[in-house]
Amino acid sequence: MTPNIPILLLPFLGTTLGAGTVFFLKNQLNKNFEKLLLGFASGVMVAASVWSLIMPAIESSEAMGKLAFLPAAVGVALGMAFLFLLDKIIPHLHINTDVPDGPKSQLKKTTMLVLAVTLHNIPEGMAVGVVLAGVIAGNTTMSLAGAIALSVGIAIQNFPEGAIISLPLKSNGESKRKSFLYGMLSGIVEPIAAIITVLLAQFVVPVLPYLLGFAAGAMLFVVVEELIPEASEGEHSNNGTIGFGLGFILMMILDIALG
Numbered sequence: 001m002t003p004n005i006p007i008l009l010l011p012f013l014g015t016t017l018g019a020g021t022v023f024f025l026k027n028q029l030n031k032n033f034e035k036l037l038l039g040f041a042s043g044v045m046v047a048a049s050v051w052s053l054i055m056p057a058i059e060s061s062e063a064m065g066k067l068a069f070l071p072a073a074v075g076v077a078l079g080m081a082f083l084f085l086l087d088k089i090i091p092h093l094h095i096n097t098d099v100p101d102g103p104k105s106q107l108k109k110t111t112m113l114v115l116a117v118t119l120h121n122i123p124e125g126m127a128v129g130v131v132l133a134g135v136i137a138g139n140t141t142m143s144l145a146g147a148i149a150l151s152v153g154i155a156i157q158n159f160p161e162g163a164i165i166s167l168p169l170k171s172n173g174e175s176k177r178k179s180f181l182y183g184m185l186s187g188i189v190e191p192i193a194a195i196i197t198v199l200l201a202q203f204v205v206p207v208l209p210y211l212l213g214f215a216a217g218a219m220l221f222v223v224v225e226e227l228i229p230e231a232s233e234g235e236h237s238n239n240g241t242i243g244f245g246l247g248f249i250l251m252m253i254l255d256i257a258l259g
Helices: 002-023 031-060 062-067 070-089 109-136 144-171 176-185 189-199 201-232 239-258
Strands: none
Touching: 002 109, 002 144, 002 176, 002 189, 031 062, 031 070, 031 109, 031 144, 031 201, 031 239, 062 070, 070 109, 070 201, 109 144, 109 176, 109 189, 109 201, 144 176, 144 239, 189 201, 201 239
């Protein structure tokens, strides 16, 4: 499993590099540019959900004939339900809002902001881990190149997320070092989730199509619940839509070209 560790760490590296922009940029990101980046992240996640997760889940279930869609469909539903549950029981604060979601809490605003990003990093880590687990198990519908493409795609969309976390924290009075640390730590859950999934590969294989769908459903929940609304709020702009298109096309190219 050791050669796969760099693949598992790529998404975290993307978040860390994005958080590092706090040392080079003076202010928050321009709102229009932020919408572009949020749309971009949405596009990457939707494309990754379809090509890297749902399609392999269906292909892995071909023996079920016309019901080959069932494991993927069940997995997507469970993944969305899981994120919905976490959204309700964990206090968190979305970007550009002052009203927290989830149960009432005495947590600091910065902590709840990091928790919001951490929540949707869980399925991204799982997604990479599940695909790698399939590769390790010899599943013919998945390849190491495909796992790399998924990991690179998530790392690219994590870069703006790291910046979107760290820059507002600095603007709100946190030191550059602490802002960077918060931004970086928001992504640490990804390699943890991925490594746990890979370590459990022998248990994952029998239900692999369901887990692929689960990761896809969780990612799609994040896109619809958080990223798209955040990219669309405020004064009307097409930047979020343009970003979505760019992210979707890039992830599609990565998956087809490398997968």
